[in-house]
Amino acid sequence: MAAPVDSVDTGRLPAPRPGPAPWVAMYHSVGDCSDDPYRITVTPARLGRQLAWLRRRGLRGVSVAELLAARARGEGRNLVGLTFDDGYADFVTHALPLLRRWDCGATLFVLPGRLGGDNAWDPRGPRKPLLTADGIRHAAAEGVEIGSHGLTHVDLTKADDLTLTSEVADSRALLTELTGAPVDGFCYPYGTIDARAVEAVREAGYTYACAIDPGPLAGPHALPRVYVGQNDTSWRLHLKHRLHRLRRCPVEGL
Numbered sequence: 001m002a003a004p005v006d007s008v009d010t011g012r013l014p015a016p017r018p019g020p021a022p023w024v025a026m027y028h029s030v031g032d033c034s035d036d037p038y039r040i041t042v043t044p045a046r047l048g049r050q051l052a053w054l055r056r057r058g059l060r061g062v063s064v065a066e067l068l069a070a071r072a073r074g075e076g077r078n079l080v081g082l083t084f085d086d087g088y089a090d091f092v093t094h095a096l097p098l099l100r101r102w103d104c105g106a107t108l109f110v111l112p113g114r115l116g117g118d119n120a121w122d123p124r125g126p127r128k129p130l131l132t133a134d135g136i137r138h139a140a141a142e143g144v145e146i147g148s149h150g151l152t153h154v155d156l157t158k159a160d161d162l163t164l165t166s167e168v169a170d171s172r173a174l175l176t177e178l179t180g181a182p183v184d185g186f187c188y189p190y191g192t193i194d195a196r197a198v199e200a201v202r203e204a205g206y207t208y209a210c211a212i213d214p215g216p217l218a219g220p221h222a223l224p225r226v227y228v229g230q231n232d233t234s235w236r237l238h239l240k241h242r243l244h245r246l247r248r249c250p251v252e253g254l
């Protein structure tokens with residue numbers, strides 16, 4: 001399902017005119033959201049309605065790799081990136097069946113330093129189990145793109161040089177070994193970035209990286225994403241989609 005990203009750097013000419021920044025939605029956990037202090041959870045029912053809304057509008061959710069490959073060909077205006085951060089076990093039980101039902105792809109950003117662990121980096125709220133290596137392989141076998149969220153979920157802007165390199169490069173090596181496929185995408189923990197972190201990600205060989213609000217660092221290695229949560233009804237999604245296209249500048253090289 002995930003097409004290889006062979007050229008997100010528009011090395012091939014003629015380069016397509018940059019369109020509006022691609023719409024990439026950011027999810028985390030899919031399950032019970034009654035105790036959710038960080039607002040990172042949507043219920044399966046809500047996710048189902050959001051995917052139905054996309055399809056009604058003629059849009060389709062895909063992995064970020066597939067979205068960028070389509071954009072590099074000058075296509076993909078009807079595609080929306082769907083990303084799920086942290087690699088919660090509920091991705092396989094709750095999100096995957098809905099993605100399959102609505103014929104959507106997605107990118108799952110996982111933490112190979114916490115396989116089978118939990119969200120210990122979030123002090124408040126319930127512990128949420130993370131996928132094991134088998135769970136990640138299962139998602140990959142279903143066509144989900146696997147990307148790196150670092151090794152253990154640290155803020156890269158506060159990491160020393162050794163930690164930064166190991167979080168970015170070692171996580172890629174571990175995931176490549178785990179999935180048996182190249183790992184193209186990275187996602188900054190907490191969405192925090194600076195020029196040093198972006199450079200480390202580029203140097204580690206990733207072809208793209210997801211941020212949240214990258215500001216002037218926006219580019220293939222700092223893609224903006226739109227938070228989508230439990231309160232996002234069809235009407236709110238409609239507004240977010242329109243505002244994103246108005247507010248985001250074209251991203252050079254996409």
Ligand SMILES: [Zn+2]
Nearest residue numbers: 085086189190
């Ligand atoms: Zn995260």
